[in-house]
Structures are given as C-alpha cells and as structure tokens.
Amino acid sequence: MSARTRYAGPALLLPALLLAAAAPLLEADPLQQSLAASLTPPGQAWLLGTDELGRSLLARLAHATYVSAGVGLLCVAVAWGCGVALGVAAAWRGGWPEGLVLRAADTLMAIPGLLLTLIVAGLLGGGIGVLVLGIALAQLPHAVRMSRALAAGVLARPFVQAARLVGLSSAAILVRDVLPLVLPQLLTQAALAVASAVLTIAALGFLGIGIHPPTPEWGMMIAEGTPYLAEAPWVVLAPASLLVLSVLGLVLLADTPP
Amino acid sequence: MGGLIAGAFARLLQLGVMMFAVATLCFAALHALPGDKALQLAIARHGEDIGDAAIERARRDAGFDRPVVVQFADWIGGLARLELGHSLLSRKPVAAELEPRLWVTLRIGGLAIALGFVLALPFGLWAGLRRGGAVDSAVAAAAALFSATPAFLVGLLLVMLFAIQFRWLPAAGHATAAHVVLPIATLALGFAAPLARVTRQAVAEAWSAFPVTFGRLKGLSPARAGLRHGVRNAAIPVVMLAGLRFAAVLEGFVVVETLFNIPGLGELLVRALIARDIPVVQGAALLFGLIYGVIGLALDAACTALDPRRRLRLVPA
Numbered sequence: 001m002s003a004r005t006r007y008a009g010p011a012l013l014l015p016a017l018l019l020a021a022a023a024p025l026l027e028a029d030p031l032q033q034s035l036a037a038s039l040t041p042p043g044q045a046w047l048l049g050t051d052e053l054g055r056s057l058l059a060r061l062a063h064a065t066y067v068s069a070g071v072g073l074l075c076v077a078v079a080w081g082c083g084v085a086l087g088v089a090a091a092w093r094g095g096w097p098e099g100l101v102l103r104a105a106d107t108l109m110a111i112p113g114l115l116l117t118l119i120v121a122g123l124l125g126g127g128i129g130v131l132v133l134g135i136a137l138a139q140l141p142h143a144v145r146m147s148r149a150l151a152a153g154v155l156a157r158p159f160v161q162a163a164r165l166v167g168l169s170s171a172a173i174l175v176r177d178v179l180p181l182v183l184p185q186l187l188t189q190a191a192l193a194v195a196s197a198v199l200t201i202a203a204l205g206f207l208g209i210g211i212h213p214p215t216p217e218w219g220m221m222i223a224e225g226t227p228y229l230a231e232a233p234w235v236v237l238a239p240a241s242l243l244v245l246s247v248l249g250l251v252l253l254a255d256t257p258p
Numbered sequence: 259m260g261g262l263i264a265g266a267f268a269r270l271l272q273l274g275v276m277m278f279a280v281a282t283l284c285f286a287a288l289h290a291l292p293g294d295k296a297l298q299l300a301i302a303r304h305g306e307d308i309g310d311a312a313i314e315r316a317r318r319d320a321g322f323d324r325p326v327v328v329q330f331a332d333w334i335g336g337l338a339r340l341e342l343g344h345s346l347l348s349r350k351p352v353a354a355e356l357e358p359r360l361w362v363t364l365r366i367g368g369l370a371i372a373l374g375f376v377l378a379l380p381f382g383l384w385a386g387l388r389r390g391g392a393v394d395s396a397v398a399a400a401a402a403l404f405s406a407t408p409a410f411l412v413g414l415l416l417v418m419l420f421a422i423q424f425r426w427l428p429a430a431g432h433a434t435a436a437h438v439v440l441p442i443a444t445l446a447l448g449f450a451a452p453l454a455r456v457t458r459q460a461v462a463e464a465w466s467a468f469p470v471t472f473g474r475l476k477g478l479s480p481a482r483a484g485l486r487h488g489v490r491n492a493a494i495p496v497v498m499l500a501g502l503r504f505a506a507v508l509e510g511f512v513v514v515e516t517l518f519n520i521p522g523l524g525e526l527l528v529r530a531l532i533a534r535d536i537p538v539v540q541g542a543a544l545l546f547g548l549i550y551g552v553i554g555l556a557l558d559a560a561c562t563a564l565d566p567r568r569r570l571r572l573v574p575a
Contacts, residue, residue, distance in 0.1 A: 103272070110269075110276035111547050114509035115527075119280065119543050122531030123287040199408050203513055206410045207528050219410070226414065226517075230422045240411050248406035 012249030083143020374449035382457025404451035501557035
C-alpha cells in the first residue's frame with residue numbers, strides 16, 4: 001500500500017461524513033414537498049436540485065446518509081458483538097459446544113445472505129429493527145467463524161499455556177492475551193462488514209422492503225428516481241455516487257494497514 | 259471419496275435444517291396475518307353471500323379448527339411430500355407459479371455466468387502473465403469498482419447508456435432476445451470483475467510455482483509449460499471463487515429481475531414479499547436454497563476432481 005493510496009479510503013468517505021455531520025444543521029426539511037419545483041436541476045435555489053415531489057435532494061441525501069451510516073453501524077455492532085463473543089467462547093471451550101456453534105453458523109450460511117435478510121425483513125414486515133435483525137443474522141455466521149479461527153490460533157500459542165499454568169482466570173486470559181491479538185484483524189473485517197451492510201440496506205431500499213418511506217434512504221431514493229432517469233438523471237446520480245464512494249472508501253480503509 | 263460423501267451429507271443436512279427454519283418462519287408469518295382465514299376461504303368458494311355454516315365448513319375442511327401444533331406438523335408434512343400449497347393471490351398451486359419462472363431465471367443466470375467466464379478468464383490470464391501492465395491495472399480497478407457498486411446501480415448505468423442515451427436496447431421487459439441483453443450484462447459484469455482478479459492472482463502464483471519451472475527445465479516452451487503445469491493449479495482457486503460468487507449471482511437475480519421487470523423467480527419473491535403472499539414466498543425461498551445447495555455440492559465435486567491432494571486427503575477439505 002503506497003502513500004498515495006493510504007489516504008484514499010478516508011478521502012472517499014469524506015463526502016458522506018460531511019453530509020451526515022451537516023444533516024442536523026440543514027434548514028431544508030427532507031420531507032417538505034413543493035410540487036411546483038418538481039425535478040428542478042441542480043442550481044442556485046436547490047444546490048443538488050429536487051426530486052419528483054419537489055423535495056430538496058441535498059436535505060434528503062444528508063438525512064439518508066445519517067440513516068445508512070447509523071443502521072449499517074448498528075447491524076455490524078449487533079452481529080459482530082454477538083459473533084465475536086460466541087466465536088471466542090467456542091474456541092475457548094472446545095469440544096461439542098464448539099462443534100455445535102460452528103454447525104449452526106454453517107447452517108445459517110446455507111442460504112445466500114441477501115436472500116436471508118430479504119426473507120426475514122420481508123416476512124416480519126420491514127422497518128429499521130427488523131432490517132437490523134435480518135442483516136445481523138446474515139453476518140453473524142461470518143463473525144463467528146472468523147473470530148473462532150483467530151482465537152483458536154492464539155489459544156494454541158505457548159504464552160496462553162503459560163498463563164494457564166500460572167493460574168490466571170479464563171476471563172483474564174481472554175481479555176489480556178487473546179483479545180488484543182485478534183481485535184485488529186476483526187476490526188478490518190468489521191469495516192468490510194459495514195460496507196456490506198450499507199450495500200444490503202440500499203438493495204432492500206431499492207426493492208421497497210426495509211426502511212419505510214418517506215424516511216430517506218439511498219437505495220429508496222435511487223428507486224424513486226428511476227422513472228425520471230431520462231429527464232432528471234441527478235435524482236439517481238447523487239445518491240448513487242455517494243453510495244459507491246462510501247462503500248469503496250470503506251473497502252480501501254479495510255485494506256489499509258494500521 | 260469418503261470425505262466428499264461426508265461433506266455432501268453435511269451440506270444436505272444444513273440445507274434441510276435451513277429449509278425447516280424458513281418453513282417455520284413462513285408458517286408463523288401466515289398465522290400472524292390479520293383476518294379470519296376461514297372467512298376468506300369461504301368467500302373465495304361461494305362469493306360474498308355466505309352464511310355461518312359455510313364459514314364453519316370451510317374452517318373444518320382447511321383444518322383451521324385444529325390445534326396450531328397439528329397444523330404445523332401438517333404444513334411441514336406437506337412440504338416433505340413436495341406440496342407447496344396455493345398462492346393467496348392467484349389461488350393457483352405454488353408449483354405452477356414457480357415452474358415457468360424457474361426456467362426464465364435459470365436461462366438468464368446460465369447465460370450471465372457463461373458470459374462472466376468469457377470476460378474474466380482472458381483478462382485475468384493476461385493480467386497474471388503481464389503483471390504491472392495496463393490490463394493488470396484495468397482488472398484491479400474494475401474489480402475494486404464493482405465490489406463497491408451494487409447490481410441495481412450497474413443495471414441503471416447500463417440503462418442510462420444503452421437504452422436512454424444511445425437507444426440501442428429496450429430498458430425493461432422480457433419480450434424479445436434484445437430485452438435480456440442488459441440484465442445478462444449486469445449480472446455478468448458483477449460476476450466477472452472479482453473472478454478476473456482471482457484468475458490474475460492464481461495465474462501469477464501457478465506460473466511462478468515449482469511445476470511450471472520444472473516444465474521449463476525439462477525443455478518445454480513457456481506456453482507449453484504453462485498449459486501443462488500451470489492451468490490446472492490456477493484453476494482450483496478460480497473454481498472455488500466462482501462457486502462463492504454464485505451466491506452473489508443468485509442475490510443479483512432478485513434485484514436485476516425487479517429492475518428490468520423480468521418474470522423470474524427473484525421478481526416473484528419480491529412481489530410475493532410485498533403482497534405478503536406467504537406460500538409463494540416459501541416456495542421461491544426454498545427453491546433458491548435448493549439451487550444454492552446443488553451448486554455447492556457440484557462445486558465440492560469439481561474441486562475434488564481438479565485437486566488430487568484433496569482426493570488423497572493431503573490437504574484438509
């Protein structure tokens with residue numbers, strides 16, 4: 001990784017971070033319609049133009065960024081919090097509980113992740129809580145497998161055996177010896193998981209399953225702009241470019257050595 | 259061989275447990291639907307003008323008066339006999355709804371995956387043999403860009419270019435062969451980008467590894483040494499990744515069929531979810547799971563066939 005690409009990840013994330021930070025400061029209401037100004041091109045009155053209902057695209061985009069980032073982080077916190085706890089505990093305990101946890105994780109992976117999220121979120125009726133549950137369920141097996149493999153590698157090393165011989169408690173060994181070694185790699189995976197969660201939220205928003213309108217969300221904004229692609233491409237291009245930049249930024253960030 | 263059969267058995271068991279979970283979720287969702295199902299059934303049979311007797315008869319006929327546990331056992335038992343029930347919307351058997359759509363999805367998916375290989379393998383091979391060259395940089399950039407661009411955006415950009423700007427191809431529908439060009443291209447590009455990158459990596463490693471060096475030492479030309487000793491070693495990671503990416507292609511169906519308005523399985527699943535037509539949701543989900551499971555099994559077999567170390571259990575499966 002050269003010095004040139006080192007800052008590429010954070011730089012690509014900057015537009016989304018600025019927008020999310022500006023969201024509470026913006027005066028324009030993302031739900032305020034002005035039908036007379038429907039599909040106004042970007043310009044003086046509206047910095048990024050308006051959508052088909054004459055809502056400010058800048059305000060919608062800022063709030064959508066807030067929603068995507070928040071929900072994405074929440075999904076990863078839930079999935080990886082539970083997954084790392086389960087994975088490390090399984091590696092520590094060994095034997096049949098470890099086998100059981102791993103088989104359960106494999107079973108969750110027997111259906112492609114997006115389909116699992118789609119079915120869970122769709123059947124349970126949508127909304128943010130259900131969406132988080134669906135995405136977390138799809139990410140959980142990866143978190144479990146990854147953290148178990150990393151923890152098992154550390155637990156086999158001599159200093160852990162030494163710590164056991166000295167008589168340290170399991171909690172102390174896990175917190176002092178195991179976690180510091182596995183956390184950096186897990187954080188890399190978590191950055192990729194946020195990227196994948198953001199993509200899933202957008203895909204479900206695009207399909208109309210997930211976060212309910214009129215709460216703005218990137219995928220939903222893209223779907224709403226699709227019928228006006230010929231006359232008002234900016235309605236689609238603004239959320240689309242923000243989505244691609246942010247996900248690319250997260251992927252590059254995960255690639256960057258600390 | 260023993261390892262392959264044990265692996266296949268484990269896969270089938272996991273698939274079975276997952277399908278049971280999906281069926282349970284669907285059963286629960288069906289029972290949580292508002293409204294008296296016996297009344298709905300009676301109206302479907304006799305029209306709006308019905309008495310209490312007709313409703314009670316419908317309730318008994320459909321078994322809605324039995325305990326929930328018995329109804330659940332009946333639901334799962336029906337699945338075991340491949341009875342998927344009837345659509346709540348069209349009243350047609352779920353199997354009849356699924357069947358024509360399965361062929362649409364399989365045809366588009368098969369063509370997309372074939373096109374993906376045709377795109378990925380030559381570029382990946384070229385990039386791997388000429389590392390640091392222009393093709394290598396282009397493959398790396400394309401793989402990074404496509405990893406961040408969801409299928410619905412790739413599709414939308416293709417529509418903007420080829421349907422709106424140049425007016426070469428129709429934007430949506432499924433009437434003629436021209437209609438499926440953009441959906442197939444969308445799925446194929448998303449499949450090809452990571453595949454080209456892994457092909458590049460696999461070729462670079464296999465060509466600098468011992469077998470190809472040995473081929474050169476015994477007097478083969480670089481091309482022949484690569485063909486005889488490189489291709490097979492490079493193929494293993496490519497096949498494994500292709501298998502992993504099949505999941506992404508399956509997920510892509512849901513989005514791409516909805517975007518292009520193609521009457522396939524994915525579009526059916528999304529429509530049924532939005533309309534809460536739960537028997538159809540269950541049927542489509544189980545069928546997707548089955549396709550994924552079969553692909554996984556085929557992949558295990560392909561990797562074992564390609565890699566003698568796996569057959570001889572020299573590496574863990």
